Amino acid sequence: MNARPVGIHDISFATTHYVLDHVVLAQQHGVDADKFHFGLGQDAMSIAAADEDIVTMAAAAAAPIIERHGVEHLRTVLLATESGIDQAKSAGLYLHSLLGLPTAARVVELKQACYGATAALQFAMALITVDPSQRVLVIATDIAKYELGTAAEPTQGAAAVAMLVTADPAILRLEPVSGVYAKDIMDFWRPNYRTAAVVDGKSSVLAYLEAIEGAWQDYRDRGGRKLTEFTQFCYHQPFTKMAYKAHRHLLDSQGFTPDPQTVEAAVSDSTGYNRTIGNSYTASLYLGLAAALDGHADLSGRPIALVSYGSGCVAEFFGGTVVDGYRDQLRTAANGNAITRRKPIDYDRYRALHEAELPSDGRRHVLPEETSGPFRLAAISEHKRIYETRTEHIELTEIN
Numbered sequence: 001m002n003a004r005p006v007g008i009h010d011i012s013f014a015t016t017h018y019v020l021d022h023v024v025l026a027q028q029h030g031v032d033a034d035k036f037h038f039g040l041g042q043d044a045m046s047i048a049a050a051d052e053d054i055v056t057m058a059a060a061a062a063a064p065i066i067e068r069h070g071v072e073h074l075r076t077v078l079l080a081t082e083s084g085i086d087q088a089k090s091a092g093l094y095l096h097s098l099l100g101l102p103t104a105a106r107v108v109e110l111k112q113a114c115y116g117a118t119a120a121l122q123f124a125m126a127l128i129t130v131d132p133s134q135r136v137l138v139i140a141t142d143i144a145k146y147e148l149g150t151a152a153e154p155t156q157g158a159a160a161v162a163m164l165v166t167a168d169p170a171i172l173r174l175e176p177v178s179g180v181y182a183k184d185i186m187d188f189w190r191p192n193y194r195t196a197a198v199v200d201g202k203s204s205v206l207a208y209l210e211a212i213e214g215a216w217q218d219y220r221d222r223g224g225r226k227l228t229e230f231t232q233f234c235y236h237q238p239f240t241k242m243a244y245k246a247h248r249h250l251l252d253s254q255g256f257t258p259d260p261q262t263v264e265a266a267v268s269d270s271t272g273y274n275r276t277i278g279n280s281y282t283a284s285l286y287l288g289l290a291a292a293l294d295g296h297a298d299l300s301g302r303p304i305a306l307v308s309y310g311s312g313c314v315a316e317f318f319g320g321t322v323v324d325g326y327r328d329q330l331r332t333a334a335n336g337n338a339i340t341r342r343k344p345i346d347y348d349r350y351r352a353l354h355e356a357e358l359p360s361d362g363r364r365h366v367l368p369e370e371t372s373g374p375f376r377l378a379a380i381s382e383h384k385r386i387y388e389t390r391t392e393h394i395e396l397t398e399i400n
């Protein structure tokens with residue numbers, strides 16, 4: 001048995017340079033904006049600039065954690081993504097040069113749609129349970145992309161969340177009991193030759209509800225807490241209304257009456273960031289966690305539930321207890337700034353970015369400088385992505 005608690009010691013997120021307002025998208029779709037605002041619970045979505053990708057977002061999310069805690073005892077980097085940039089090399093390895101990570105480390109990429117970061121968190125807990133001196137950097141980073149003009153288009157978005165997982169964490173003690181559920185279904189997938197996901201939207205919503213109920217049953221069968229013990233519930237949020245649907249479903253399935261006030265109190269804080277960032281696949285649940293922690297309620301000593309779903313499908317239900325003094329560790333102002341600093345774009349600019357494809361001819365292509373963040377994708381050359389770090393003197397680092 002592990003005598004020391006394990007969990008989230010620090011959490012930081014980054015999103016994109018651009019944002020598309022859902023009023024603009026609603027006009028383009030010829031629908032009432034209320035459908036997106038209230039029907040889906042989305043106000044806007046983050047849009048990656050031409051010189052941003054999952055690596056620049058991941059590096060921007062992780063950099064403040066490395067700055068605060070250094071790299072001592074950091075022996076593992078687990079990067080989860082559904083929007084991988086390479087079939088062989090882990091995107092986490094680019095962070096080695098961008099962030100100065102130690103060479104004495106294992107670095108891997110995990111994939112299972114939006115669920116991958118939850119697997120990473122569980123694996124991190126297991127590693128630290130074996131050796132509590134270790135620290136693990138878990139990163140969830142994704143750009144959600146669907147075809148233009150489809151019902152799924154308003155549920156795009158992009159973000160990265162980085163979490164430092166350690167023994168004796170300062171923010172959230174994760175509990176060892178967890179409930180899991182897996183089933184081979186085709187509700188959402190993305191074959192290697194496509195940049196946009198294929199989705200059966202309505203069936204994906206039903207699959208999500210069935211899967212989280214299954215994970216909850218397994219959680220209870222394994223001796224987990226009662227539903228009523230949790231103060232807040234952080235759900236995977238492909239669109240924020242889904243968190244409300246999920247919580248109503250879970251309450252209903254357990255014989256509770258899902259009255260609106262109870263549901264609102266349980267999930268609304270966790271939706272604050274996702275409402276304006278949109279779906280960020282692996283990062284979405286953990287943006288929900290960041291929003292709940294940054295919310296008005298004092299969660300000190302309170303158990304909160306984390307409910308993960310990745311199409312295809314895998315779900316997991318687990319809990320954690322918020323550590324006293326957690327607010328001192330939070331990055332609430334920086335999180336707000338990551339959202340407000342985004343530049344609004346019109347539909348034509350969004351469409352051009354959506355349709356743009358990175359060149360694949362192996363020649364050198366310099367990308368337009370659009371962003372102002374700490375890391376950017378500067379060029380593609382010989383099939384390699386070349387990243388730039390904005391330090392005092394900007395240097396161009398070619399990644400092997």
Ligand code: CAA
Nearest residue numbers: 032034035038039114151152155201202204205208238311
């Ligand atoms: N005012 C207020 N509400 C309105 C409205 C208006 N003027 N017009 C419509 N609405 C409401 C509808 O009543 C509906 O509400 P309910 O869900 O409560 O019934 C809601 O807006 C959505 O409208 P539709 O039912 O017409 O649905 P849609 O055709 O727009 O599609 C969607 C919605 C299926 C979610 C689609 O956006 C989609 O395919 N998204 C991608 C798939 C997805 O996100 N699935 C979620 C589960 S899978 C998962 O979680 C993994 C992942 O990240 C992808």
